[in-house]
Amino acid sequence: MIGTLNAMIQGLLLGGLYALFAAGLSLIFGVMRMVNIAHGDLIVASAYFAYFVMQMLGIGPFTSLLIVVPVVAAFGYALQRWLLNYTLGAGDLPPLLVTIALSIILQNVLLIVFTADVHRLQAGPIEIASWAFNSELSVGVLPVLQFVTSVIIIGALQLLFYKSSFGRAFRATSDDQQVAQLMGIETRHIFSLAMALSLAVVAVAGVFLAIRTNFNPFTGPLLLIFGFEAIVMGGLGSLWGTLVGGILLGIAQAIGGQIQVGLPFVAGHVAFLAVLYFLPQGLFPKVSQ
Amino acid sequence: MNAAVAVADLPLKVIRGDRVTHLGMTFWTILVIVLAFGPFWADRQSLRLLSEILSYVALASLWNLLAGFAGLVSVGQQTFVGIGGYTLYLFALGLGVNPLLGLPVAAVVGGIASVPIFLLLQRLRGPQFTIGSWVVAEVFLQIAQQLAVVGGGSGISLPAAVVRSIAQSRDAREFLIYWGFLAITVVVVGGIVMLLRSRYGLALTAIRDNEMAARSNGMDVGRIRLVAFVVAAILTSATGSMIFLQKLSITPFSAFSMNNWTVYIIFMTVIGGIGRVEGPIIGVAIFFLLRQYLADLASTYLIILGVVAILIMLKWPKGIWGSIADRYGWQLFPLARRLVRLTGPQATGSP
Amino acid sequence: MTLLSVNDLTAFYGDFQALYGISLAIEAGQIVAIIGANGAGKSTLLNSIAGLIPNRSDMIVLDGEPVGALRAxxxxxxxxxxxxxxxxxxxxxxxxxxxxxxxxxxxxxPWSLKRVFELFPMLRERADNPSHSLSGGQQQMVAIGRALMSNPRLLLCDELSLGLAPIVVKEIYAQLPTILGEGTAVVIVEQNVMQAVAASSHLYCLQEGHVSLEGASNQLDHDAIKAAYFGV
Incomplete structure (x- = not known):
């Protein structure tokens, strides 16, 4: 019983990271109606980049974020501006196929540069620090830090979206690209900023995840799927819904892992399929207009 | 193949092809005959390579039916390859019969499984369908790893006794399996041509060109897509069963491999020409030609394919065949309907 | 002084040609009306001027600067x-x-949130409402206000009266002189010919992508307009 409770708390805290993967994905989908199949591979690439920066400068993973986040965001801007923007406007097929190809390219470049060996980011003593409630129930400092960071980032995104002129331009572009241009909005620039922001968010999540679990060049697709499941479970159109979706996914995986080792992903997928079947609009459906 | 239909009383008729189409059909006919005699001119290794090529023509053509015509971009077709493979193994091992009999069973099981899968995925709109199809494939992969009856993560092999029940001599077995691949591929490509020529084909083309307009013209887009998805699932499962019959062993990762059964296929189809029946065939040919020279490069080969696919998508979104065909008006299958004015004595005649 | 001149403008949608060499000139502080039947090319003309449809640079000249190739x-x-x-x-x-x-x-x-609220006072009360909760006329006021917020020298209005009650149309048109008073030239595209003639000082009639009639609005003969409009 305590074991299950412990696992569920772990799952809940991990769900915050899934929510960040999802927030990055849903930002792109919201602003330009594009599904980025390479999203997970970009998360993994961010983790590898953090690994590289840590090796080069001899710094810890949290400090490395100061370099990783801006560099990854700049990469996202360039990727959108000079590649992905050219796939938009002719239906769903071109962006899907180009990002599928991009995903394969990223995986194999990582494979060549870093080999197929698993990597992990070393964060030092904080990795094992925990708060114990009693002899059986304890909560790790690192997972709590991850979760709090996730909630803060999602709150900041919410503010940015609904309270800033930047977010106003995002929402206007999402509503009607042509009229947005009539407001002086350079949609190509806005799309590129959205991708930069999306990757900045997932770079943070990627580094946190890489402290917690092993990764290799082929971890990406699973992360994309987690993010996607969190979005659909939360209901498109609400960042807080996405957070709930991520937490549900984390808890479902934790419960699955309790039932049988090796079952957590199946449990997560089953929870996703069940929500899709019973609540196709997700738990927090977008208000129709 | 000179199908002609008179249109009302006007001196017009609909034709399905021209000289290039005739040449094309002649070419396909000769090609199939030459391939049918494969065992008489090819050695064992070449037959295996030909089998692999044929299986990819079938899989890529089926993916193209979904993505290029039905507007369903799936990255989860490995679901059906795996279902087909495992069904054949379970059937042959469970009943101890000739594994070739498992082929139709695999097709039926794949078709039945595809209905609930489609009904579930249909709830995801547009590009979300794509990731959804991937989740389904992941679920099957994970379940296959957990199930003891299919050997869990280490998979199962066909015992020698079962293999011998296909045919006694090794040559006979290899020939039968090769002909199996050839038959499936002919059925797949021929079936797609027939499907596209039918009422459903017109509807599929209409949906691909403009889904909104197709809907407002009263087409049941969901039902037409269901038909395409189930047909693709049946034939993909059949192909999958043959692939693993030839391999003699199956594991979850080989059965539900994203790279082998989806990524390669997408690259082939995009390079050859998505939304054209000829496209995947040309794409498979290019893929295998490149592989002869670049296979040793392993991951570099995949990077090159990825870059080529991106360049093609951006510069020639209709692919190599689509761009050439548009430019010269070629088609190697009698598909497009063309209206021509009749001249001479035919003009006043009725059909 | 000519604020905007359109010179021999052509426009295509794929193989379909929508405009065949349109030329017109708009003076600063003037209201120009463009009328024509459905499909005459009115919206295409406005979209070309606004930069939504790319053109050759010299086809559109704003204040002496060739701007035809610029984007919106x-x-x-x-x-x-x-x-x-x-x-x-x-x-x-x-x-x-x-x-x-x-x-x-x-x-x-001159335009700010405050000035737009003065122009259309009822918008102030609805400021925090979702835009789709407004009536058609109120939405049109928001659309005009939204365009004015960019402090334009030239305001292009496409079918202001479409789908609105006559009384609302009248109310909206009553504000045009105020807009003009701030030195903004206005182009109105209208299907309502009487409205267009009454509101404008100069009028162009389009027919199948050509200018079929132009002149000072108060000097154009009713039958001439009818002929130019319907092409009879």
Whole structure:
């Protein structure tokens, strides 16, 4: 019983990271109606980049974020501006196929540069620090830090979206690209900023995840799927819904892992399929207009 | 193949092809005959390579039916390859019969499984369908790893006794399996041509060109897509069963491999020409030609394919065949309907 | 002084030619009306001027500068604003946000949130409502206000009266002199010919992508307009 409770708390805290993967994905989908199949591979690439920066400068993973986040965001801007923007406007097929190809390219470049060996980011003593409630129930400092960071980032995104002129331009572009241009909005620039922001968010999540679990060049697709499941479970159109979706996914995986080792992903997928079947609009459906 | 239909009383008729189409059909006919005699001119290794090529023509053509015509971009077709493979193994091992009999069973099981899968995925709109199809494939992969009856993560092999029940001599077995691949591929490509020529084909083309307009013209887009998805699932499962019959062993990762059964296929189809029946065939040919020279490069080969696919998508979104065909008006299958004015004595005649 | 001149403008949608060599001139502080039947090319003309449809550079000249090849955001920066047909407010933005986004380039000029609320006082009360909760007439006011927020030298209005009650149309048209008073030239595209003639000082009639008639609005003969409009 305590074991299950412990696992569920772990799952809940991990769900915050899934929510960040999802927030990055849903930002792109919201602003330009594009599904980025390479999203997970970009998360993994961010983790590898953090690994590289840590090796080069001899710094810890949290400090490395100061370099990783801006560099990854700049990469996202360039990727959108000079590649992905050219796939938009002719239906769903071109962006899907180009990002599928991009995903394969990223995986194999990582494979060549870093080999197929698993990597992990070393964060030092904080990795094992925990708060114990009693002899059986304890909560790790690192997972709590991850979760709090996730909630803060999602709150900041919410503010940015609904309270800033930047977010106003995002929402206007999402509503009607042509009229947005009539407001002086350079949609190509806005799309590129959205991708930069999306990757900045997932770079943070990627580094946190890489402290917690092993990764290799082929971890990406699973992360994309987690993010996607969190979005659909939360209901498109609400960042807080996405957070709930991520937490549900984390808890479902934790419960699955309790039932049988090796079952957590199946449990997560089953929870996703069940929500899709019973609540196709997700738990927090977008208000129709 | 000179199908002609008179249109009302006007001196017009609909034709399905021209000289290039005739040449094309002649070419396909000769090609199939030459391939049918494969065992008489090819050695064992070449037959295996030909089998692999044929299986990819079938899989890529089926993916193209979904993505290029039905507007369903799936990255989860490995679901059906795996279902087909495992069904054949379970059937042959469970009943101890000739594994070739498992082929139709695999097709039926794949078709039945595809209905609930489609009904579930249909709830995801547009590009979300794509990731959804991937989740389904992941679920099957994970379940296959957990199930003891299919050997869990280490998979199962066909015992020698079962293999011998296909045919006694090794040559006979290899020939039968090769002909199996050839038959499936002919059925797949021929079936797609027939499907596209039918009422459903017109509807599929209409949906691909403009889904909104197709809907407002009263087409049941969901039902037409269901038909395409189930047909693709049946034939993909059949192909999958043959692939693993030839391999003699199956594991979850080989059965539900994203790279082998989806990524390669997408690259082939995009390079050859998505939304054209000829496209995947040309794409498979290019893929295998490149592989002869670049296979040793392993991951570099995949990077090159990825870059080529991106360049093609951006510069020639209709692919190599689509761009050439548009430019010269070629088609190697009698598909497009063309209206021509009749001249001479035919003009006043009725059909 | 000529603010905007359109020179021999052509426009295509794929193989279909929508405009065949349109030429017109708009003076600063003038209201110009463009009339014509459905499909005559009126909206295409406005979209070309606003930069939504790319053209050859010299086909559109603003204040001496060839601007035909510029895109919509660059045209807004130069003081050309379009009120699109069907209003097309941003549904996820409130009324106030719709107005603010119109002014986000911060082009200097007389128009501000405060001035727009003075022009259409009822918008002030609805400022924080979602834009789609407004009536058609109110939405049209937001669309005009949104365009004014960019402080345009030239305001292009596509079918202001479409789908609105006559009394609302009258109310909206009554504000045009105020807009003009701030030194903005206005182009109105209308299907309602009487409205267009009454509101404008100069009038162009389009027919199948050609200018079929032009002249000072108060000097054009009713039958001539009818002939030019229907092409009979």
């Amino acid at each position: 955001p660059q045209m807004v920066m130069r003081g050309v604003a379009l009120v699109p047909e069907g209003r097309r407010l941003f549904p996820s933005l409130t009324v106030k946000e719709n107005l603010l986004i119109g002014g986000q380039l911060r082009r200097p000029g």
